[in-house]
Amino acid sequence: MPTPCLRVVGLSVDYPGSAGKVYHAVQNVSFTVHHGEIFGIAGESGCGKSSLAHAIVRLLKPSATVASGHVYLDDLDLMTLNEAMMRSVRWEKVAIVPQSAMNNLSPVLRIGAQIVDAIVAHESTSRNRALDRARELLRRVGLAPELVASYPHQLSGGMRQRAVIAMALALNPQLLVMDEPTTALDVVVQAGIMHQIKQVQREFGFSVLVITHDLPLLMQVADRVGIMYAGSFVEIVPSPVMLEHPRHPYSRALMQAFPPLLGPSRRAPSIEGTPPDLSIALKGCSFAARCPEAVAMCGVKAPVAMSPGQDQLVVCHRWEEPSRV
Amino acid sequence: MAVSRREPKGLNLVGQCWQWKLRYVPGSKGTMGLAIVGFFALMALLATWIVPYSPHQANFTAWQPPTWGHWLGTDDYGQDVLSQLIVGAQASLVVGVLAGLLSGLIGVTVGITAGYKGGATDEILMRLVDFLLVIPTLALMIVVSAFIPSSGQTTEIMVIGGLSWLWMARVVRSQVMSERRRGYVDAARVLGVSDREIMFREILPNVVPVIVANMTLIITVSILVQASLNFLGIGSPTAISWGSMLSLAFADNAIDQGAWWWTIPPGLCLTLLAYGFSLIGHAILQGYAQSREQ
Amino acid sequence: MFKLELDRVTKRYPARGMHRGSILSVDQVSLQIHQNQSIALVGESGSGKTTIARLVTRLERPSSGLIRVNQQRLEDHSGLPRLVQMIFQDPFSSLNPHYPIGYSLERPAELLHRISRREAAARAAEALTLVGLTPAENYLDKHAHQLSGGQRQRVNIARALVARPQLIVADEPTSMLDVSVGLGILNLLLDLKERSEISYLFITHNLAAARYVSERIVVLYRGIVVEDGPSFDVINHPLHPYTQLLVESTPDAHKALPRITVPDAQEMVGASDAGCPFRARCPHRRAQCEEPVALQQREKREVRCVLYDH
Numbered sequence: 001m002p003t004p005c006l007r008v009v010g011l012s013v014d015y016p017g018s019a020g021k022v023y024h025a026v027q028n029v030s031f032t033v034h035h036g037e038i039f040g041i042a043g044e045s046g047c048g049k050s051s052l053a054h055a056i057v058r059l060l061k062p063s064a065t066v067a068s069g070h071v072y073l074d075d076l077d078l079m080t081l082n083e084a085m086m087r088s089v090r091w092e093k094v095a096i097v098p099q100s101a102m103n104n105l106s107p108v109l110r111i112g113a114q115i116v117d118a119i120v121a122h123e124s125t126s127r128n129r130a131l132d133r134a135r136e137l138l139r140r141v142g143l144a145p146e147l148v149a150s151y152p153h154q155l156s157g158g159m160r161q162r163a164v165i166a167m168a169l170a171l172n173p174q175l176l177v178m179d180e181p182t183t184a185l186d187v188v189v190q191a192g193i194m195h196q197i198k199q200v201q202r203e204f205g206f207s208v209l210v211i212t213h214d215l216p217l218l219m220q221v222a223d224r225v226g227i228m229y230a231g232s233f234v235e236i237v238p239s240p241v242m243l244e245h246p247r248h249p250y251s252r253a254l255m256q257a258f259p260p261l262l263g264p265s266r267r268a269p270s271i272e273g274t275p276p277d278l279s280i281a282l283k284g285c286s287f288a289a290r291c292p293e294a295v296a297m298c299g300v301k302a303p304v305a306m307s308p309g310q311d312q313l314v315v316c317h318r319w320e321e322p323s324r325v
Numbered sequence: 326m327a328v329s330r331r332e333p334k335g336l337n338l339v340g341q342c343w344q345w346k347l348r349y350v351p352g353s354k355g356t357m358g359l360a361i362v363g364f365f366a367l368m369a370l371l372a373t374w375i376v377p378y379s380p381h382q383a384n385f386t387a388w389q390p391p392t393w394g395h396w397l398g399t400d401d402y403g404q405d406v407l408s409q410l411i412v413g414a415q416a417s418l419v420v421g422v423l424a425g426l427l428s429g430l431i432g433v434t435v436g437i438t439a440g441y442k443g444g445a446t447d448e449i450l451m452r453l454v455d456f457l458l459v460i461p462t463l464a465l466m467i468v469v470s471a472f473i474p475s476s477g478q479t480t481e482i483m484v485i486g487g488l489s490w491l492w493m494a495r496v497v498r499s500q501v502m503s504e505r506r507r508g509y510v511d512a513a514r515v516l517g518v519s520d521r522e523i524m525f526r527e528i529l530p531n532v533v534p535v536i537v538a539n540m541t542l543i544i545t546v547s548i549l550v551q552a553s554l555n556f557l558g559i560g561s562p563t564a565i566s567w568g569s570m571l572s573l574a575f576a577d578n579a580i581d582q583g584a585w586w587w588t589i590p591p592g593l594c595l596t597l598l599a600y601g602f603s604l605i606g607h608a609i610l611q612g613y614a615q616s617r618e619q
Numbered sequence: 620m621f622k623l624e625l626d627r628v629t630k631r632y633p634a635r636g637m638h639r640g641s642i643l644s645v646d647q648v649s650l651q652i653h654q655n656q657s658i659a660l661v662g663e664s665g666s667g668k669t670t671i672a673r674l675v676t677r678l679e680r681p682s683s684g685l686i687r688v689n690q691q692r693l694e695d696h697s698g699l700p701r702l703v704q705m706i707f708q709d710p711f712s713s714l715n716p717h718y719p720i721g722y723s724l725e726r727p728a729e730l731l732h733r734i735s736r737r738e739a740a741a742r743a744a745e746a747l748t749l750v751g752l753t754p755a756e757n758y759l760d761k762h763a764h765q766l767s768g769g770q771r772q773r774v775n776i777a778r779a780l781v782a783r784p785q786l787i788v789a790d791e792p793t794s795m796l797d798v799s800v801g802l803g804i805l806n807l808l809l810d811l812k813e814r815s816e817i818s819y820l821f822i823t824h825n826l827a828a829a830r831y832v833s834e835r836i837v838v839l840y841r842g843i844v845v846e847d848g849p850s851f852d853v854i855n856h857p858l859h860p861y862t863q864l865l866v867e868s869t870p871d872a873h874k875a876l877p878r879i880t881v882p883d884a885q886e887m888v889g890a891s892d893a894g895c896p897f898r899a900r901c902p903h904r905r906a907q908c909e910e911p912v913a914l915q916q917r918e919k920r921e922v923r924c925v926l927y928d929h
């Protein structure tokens with residue numbers, strides 16, 4: 001079996017809370033992303049998806065700590081690198097497009113100059129050559145190459161987001177991490193950008209880790225999706241499997257929470273209750289208290305991660321039973 | 326549920342005051358600020374009874390350093406400095422606080438009206454503020470005080486209060502403008518709440534921090550301006566205040582004479598009183614932040 | 620019977636900064652809402668949907684055109700707050716942080732229905748129960764910051780209900796909430812509509828949510844109504860090219876990712892004049908698109924496009 005592009009093993013992230021509490025935002029998470037794969041993570045706010053992404057590229061807030069775990073990029077364990085080495089790995093091997101990155105472009109520099117700065121910081125090349133590369137990068141994400149000469153305020157939100165993605169691709173990383181890349185954009189613009197990302201990805205073959213709360217969009221974009229709840233994955237399956245046969249009750253509930261655009265219009269049940277307090281260790285399954293299919297065992301014994309197929313994961317006591325809902 | 330919102334009953338007056346203090350002026354800063362201002366307030370209130378001599382009695386030996394008979398010595402007219410200091414607290418406190426309150430009242434009203442109504446109302450009020458701001462305040466006060474014949478304390482309050490509200494109005498206005506864009510103001514408008522109620526019951530409580538911060542500043546400045554006016558010999562010539570004491574001491578070369586007991590006490594009292602008000606302001610802001618977090 | 624009508628309503632805002640003149644936010648919009656009807660206004664940001672919400676609730680005045688509620692001009696209607704209420708997009712800022720929930724609910728009841736405090740308190744508790752915040756006593760003393768986003772949005776709905784309105788304008792009520800929480804809010808709105816004769820003007824950028832809540836969808840583009848019809852028809856057989864693009868772009872797990880290559884709307888600035896505002900992005904563009912297009916009637920639907928001009 002080939003080495004995966006990204007292999008995360010037992011990763012945990014803690015945040016300090018008030019009164020000495022510790023919030024376990026990411027709890028012992030393991031998964032892999034293959035070369036040339038688009039892997040999507042979905043979940044609601046507070047499920048740890050953003051912390052997970054930032055922990056992978058080691059850009060957590062200073063207060064947060066990686067309590068345990070390894071992140072392998074090919075065979076390189078990112079957790080063992082020092083800061084200087086990590087800085088060169090970022091951009092060159094793994095690039096991140098953080099949430100609302102399009103609003104974080106420098107307002108006083110031209111788009112081209114900002115891309116050039118990123119390139120010459122990592123490669124010994126002339127600014128002119130780098131500028132040519134910047135033009136090519138813009139073209140790649142569907143923007144006119146002449147836009148290298150424009151300032152961020154002259155571009156629309158969608159165009160700025162494309163520019164940010166172009167910048168992330170500047171050094172041909174093997175993995176592109178995107179946190180809610182299209183959340184603030186209109187749906188037409190969003191669809192355009194997603195289509196473009198997928199095209200570029202197919203052309204150059206890098207891997208993508210994309211995070212969003214928009215599960216229908218994610219299933220359109222990603223080859224495989226992971227559903228996170230309360231700091232860990234409850235299910236990881238290829239998108240078509242998720243569509244036809246979600247095994248975890250939370251996956252089913254989350255799918256239903258998005259009213260379908262087409263087909264019969266039905267009332268969908270909402271998920272009652274709230275996610276558990278991540279500072280308290282739970283005895284049973286983290287979703288048991290809200291689960292419509294929970295049985296007595298779910299509240300006492302934590303389910304073990306099962307693998308229903310290759311590169312798949314489901315964490316539920318009743319995963320083999322057909323759904324009752 | 327109505328009962329639970331009331332304060333617990335059965336507390337005596339002192340207990341209630343302490344509850345009130347813990348709630349609105351919490352912390353050691355609050356305690357200290359209240360103690361300082363309270364000390365001077367008591368001094369001013371009881372002045373008539375606690376002065377060792379009449380402050381106008383001028384038949385003691387002049388330029389006396391502190392003695393058991395005169396704790397803070399005497400000035401060059403042979404008047405008792407301590408007695409003057411005690412009586413002077415009245416003028417500083419009354420003028421400072423009342424002028425501060427007056428300018429707070431005007432500033433907050435103008436600021437909220439301009440910030441909430443916007444448009445022409447805002448334009449007119451703010452042009453007025455701009456116009457008044459470019460006039461050097463102290464100079465105008467000197468002129469105004471000089472033209473008003475019987476310059477008593479009331480005049481001082483009106484002049485200081487009537488000219489110190491400009492910054493308050495500006496700061497409150499900008500805060501109200503940002504507050505006005507918040508959803509609860511729109512919600513109140515959709516619910517048919519009157520403009521006046523929106524301004525003073527919905528928005529006002531949410532701009533308390535800037536009002537308090539400015540109020541502290543304005544009271545401090547009012548105390549100092551009052552002292553300055555008296556120091557410059559403007560204001561009622563016969564009234565005794567810390568400012569007029571300093572003015573006399575300066576005019577009569579107290580510094581050259583080494584008469585520190587005449588210059589330092591009124592200066593120190595002014596600083597201390599102003600500091601007391603700042604501490605109270607800090608504590609109120611702290612209490613406000615606490616009540617919002619809970 | 621309740622009825623709200625917009626008759627060729629236009630709203631211009633004075634332009635700021637370097638631009639001169641005015642920005643047309645809503646352009647000659649006409650629509651009607653009847654009792655117990657739910658209408659969704661769908662469009663991207665800048666389409667004027669929120670402006671319509673603010674015009675209907677009298678937060679803004681129209682530049683021209685007429686809004687009538689129960690045959691009476693909206694401007695002169697003294698009892699409007701008892702007929703039309705609004706739920707805001709941001710559940711965090713739409714409750715006054717200074718007051719407990721109880722005050723935010725009781726005060727409007729007191730003002731609008733001229734009832735005693737005791738009665739107002741009863742109304743507040745009743746409204747909280749209706750929106751599923753039970754027992755109501757647990758919430759009356761709480762401040763907004765002690766509640767979750769979903770709970771705050773429920774309080775906002777309760778506050779609107781205290782007025783006992785005929786129409787609730789809901790301006791993107793779930794866009795700042797988690798999906799599962801948002802679904803709860805949508806379900807609550809549907810429950811309330813089933814229980815009473817209430818109408819909704821539901822403002823959203825999400826076609827799927829629009830269909831979930833409303834029988835009728837009005838699609839706006841740059842302040843103009845481009846299409847109006849029953850929700851099912853508009854989504855399954857969109858007529859206007861913009862609606863088609865919108866339906867295609869809306870994420871749906873059952874569809875493949877669309878191949879969208881049309882330029883962004885903002886790249887087209889300067890294209891707003893008398894002609895069709897969508898023509899710069901439209902695959903069917905032709906010479907007639909430079910001229911103003913009238914709204915065409917097609918059975919139960921309306922569409923503004925030369926493709927359907929007969």
